[in-house]
Amino acid sequence: MKQSAESAASPWEVAPSQFETIRMMARTAFGLDLKPGKEALVSARLGKRARELGLDGIRTYLERIQADRTGVELIALIDALTTNYTSFQREPQHFDLLRTRVLEPAARDHGRVSIWSAGCATGEEPYTILVHAAEVLGEAGLDRLRLVASDISTRALESARRGIYTEDRVAPLPESWRRKYLQRGTGEQQGYVRVKESYRKRIDFQRRNLMESHPDLPPFHVIFCRNVMIYFDKPTQEALVGRFAEKLEPGGWLLIGHSEGLMGIRHGLEYVMPAVYRRPAGTGRAR
Numbered sequence: 001m002k003q004s005a006e007s008a009a010s011p012w013e014v015a016p017s018q019f020e021t022i023r024m025m026a027r028t029a030f031g032l033d034l035k036p037g038k039e040a041l042v043s044a045r046l047g048k049r050a051r052e053l054g055l056d057g058i059r060t061y062l063e064r065i066q067a068d069r070t071g072v073e074l075i076a077l078i079d080a081l082t083t084n085y086t087s088f089q090r091e092p093q094h095f096d097l098l099r100t101r102v103l104e105p106a107a108r109d110h111g112r113v114s115i116w117s118a119g120c121a122t123g124e125e126p127y128t129i130l131v132h133a134a135e136v137l138g139e140a141g142l143d144r145l146r147l148v149a150s151d152i153s154t155r156a157l158e159s160a161r162r163g164i165y166t167e168d169r170v171a172p173l174p175e176s177w178r179r180k181y182l183q184r185g186t187g188e189q190q191g192y193v194r195v196k197e198s199y200r201k202r203i204d205f206q207r208r209n210l211m212e213s214h215p216d217l218p219p220f221h222v223i224f225c226r227n228v229m230i231y232f233d234k235p236t237q238e239a240l241v242g243r244f245a246e247k248l249e250p251g252g253w254l255l256i257g258h259s260e261g262l263m264g265i266r267h268g269l270e271y272v273m274p275a276v277y278r279r280p281a282g283t284g285r286a287r
């Protein structure tokens with residue numbers, strides 16, 4: 001068949017009109033702002049998925065997504081397009097703040113602490129939060145912690161729930177913490193560690209799309225939403241920050257990635273320092 005100027009050179013390369021379709025789907029379904037120039041990345045990632053399904057190219061793959069009423073293929077598309085990069089103790093200033101401004105006061109007052117790791121990827125962020133909380137609140141004090149960790153990616157969440165990492169990934173944690181909170185694999189699992197079950201079960205992992213509102217979630221003292229909004233356009237970011245602001249307790253903290261910022265976004269939060277915002281105290285109840 002003769003190719004039109006519009007179509008791609010190979011069935012494994014996205015054509016401009018296909019890129020536009022994928023862009024719209026990604027924007028509507030999960031707020032992703034796929035910028036022009038990402039065609040090669042999209043071709044590679046979707047091509048991989050299409051091959052896994054035994055399809056003969058991107059066009060058939062898009063037809064499959066559009067025909068699928070179960071939503072399963074849309075989730076796979078999201079998995080293919082999102083970046084789950086994360087690490088233990090990433091952006092450590094946030095964990096210093098968590099300790100001094102939230103956990104230590106709660107340890108002194110025997111208060112409750114509720115934290116949401118929104119966009120938790122493969123779990124390194126919520127497990128880091130958990131071990132800091134265990135260190136400050138003590139074992140018994142962990143009963144006063146509610147830690148919700150959510151992501152849109154089922155694949156990332158599965159791996160977060162498993163809590164298995166290679167030894168080099170946990171290297172940012174101090175040696176004494178690694179001994180206390182992780183178990184080392186032996187035999188075939190040599191080179192891997194797993195977060196001990198008694199700690200894994202402390203985290204409530206949930207699949208949630210941050211494009212939606214979450215009235216069933218409780219108010220939080222701290223929301224970590226780091227390196228997630230970077231992929232969203234401004235209107236989506238503004239709506240999301242508005243929902244976070246409503247979900248925070250008065251005086252509660254919103255922590256975002258250091259390469260992100262709320263510049264150009266209307267929000268009712270106080271700027272505290274780079275990547276740290278706070279709901280002003282005395283601003284009604286969280287919803």
Ligand SMILES: C[S@@+](CC[C@H](N)C(=O)[O-])C[C@H]1O[C@@H](n2cnc3c(N)ncnc32)[C@H](O)[C@@H]1O
Binds near residue numbers: 030125152153208
């Ligand atoms: C780069 S990771 C950030 C992980 C961690 N917060 C950190 O800073 O290390 C971004 C995560 O956001 C998730 N994500 C992207 N869009 C989302 C959406 N609409 N709802 C929920 N999670 C989303 C991705 O699946 C991915 O796991």
